[in-house]
Amino acid sequence: MATAMAASAAERAVLEEEFRWLLNAEVHAVLKQLQDILKEASLRFTLPGPSTEGPTKQENFILGSCGTDQVKGVLTLQGDALSQADVNLKMPRNNQLLHFAFREDKQWKLQQVVGGSSQIQDARNHVSQAIYLLANRDESYQFKTGAEVLKLMDAVMLQLTRARNRLTTPATLTLPEIAASGLTRMFAPTLPSDLLVNVYINLNKLCLTVYQLHALQPTSTKNFRPSGGAVLHSPGAMFEWGSQRLEVSHVHKVECVIPWLNDALVYFTVSLQLCQQLKDKISVFSSYWSSRPF
Known part of the structure; x- marks a missing residue:
């Protein structure tokens, strides 16, 4: 019995160490990857802005x-x-x-909806909001629980889904x-x-x-x-x-x-997949100790 308990404690210690590595290292690696992809997506939306020099092509x-x-x-x-x-x-x-x-x-x-933005402007706004959410958790930020990561991924996925839907679902x-x-x-x-x-x-x-x-x-x-x-x-x-x-x-x-819209939609799909993969990894660990915050 003592041997089994020791093995269980050792296994739990290993899992906790792996989970801490996931929170402190892999999560930030994924966030950085997501930011890079979404910045590329944002660049595809060639819209005039305050820093734009000259008219949009x-x-x-x-x-x-x-x-x-x-x-x-x-x-x-x-x-x-x-x-x-x-x-x-x-x-x-x-x-x-x-x-x-x-x-x-x-x-x-x-x-353009009454009093609002165009399809393309709305899509880019949602991408910008997703980038903002990711940038708010820089490498110095320490995630304390898996639930915190899940909450962030859900928020980012919501913005990406809205961006994609604005392009894929025209107004009726x-x-x-x-x-x-x-x-x-x-x-x-x-x-x-x-x-x-x-x-x-x-x-x-x-x-x-x-x-x-x-x-x-x-x-x-x-x-x-x-x-x-x-x-x-x-x-x-x-x-x-x-x-x-x-x-x-x-x-x-x-x-x-429109080739650049095609690129943007591919970036949205890849980003959503990365978010879901990270959520899945977090959920795997949660199944091991559901009795405590993960």
């Missing part, structure tokens, strides 16, 4: 779709805003070609919200009243959607059911705008991959 993206040539366009992204847009739309009924471009004095923030908008967004007034010549345009980020892609509309006559026998919010509305979606009831007749979507 412009990037041109040629939008297309393998399924249709109804819409072709070139969008110019400057940080988190569209600074130029040049779009050609071939009308399905008569093959008439429409061309419209941004007015020179206009820029459009990508899915109703058709009246798209009509009222002001994007349609950015173009010259003015868009025809039977067109709506939406531009947003989805995953690593810049997406442009053009909705063609037709008015429902007062004598129409169709059962009018206004559509709710959606990232992409389908033909047949109905809404009321002003004194008119309208229906979507055609939907055209074109897109293009």
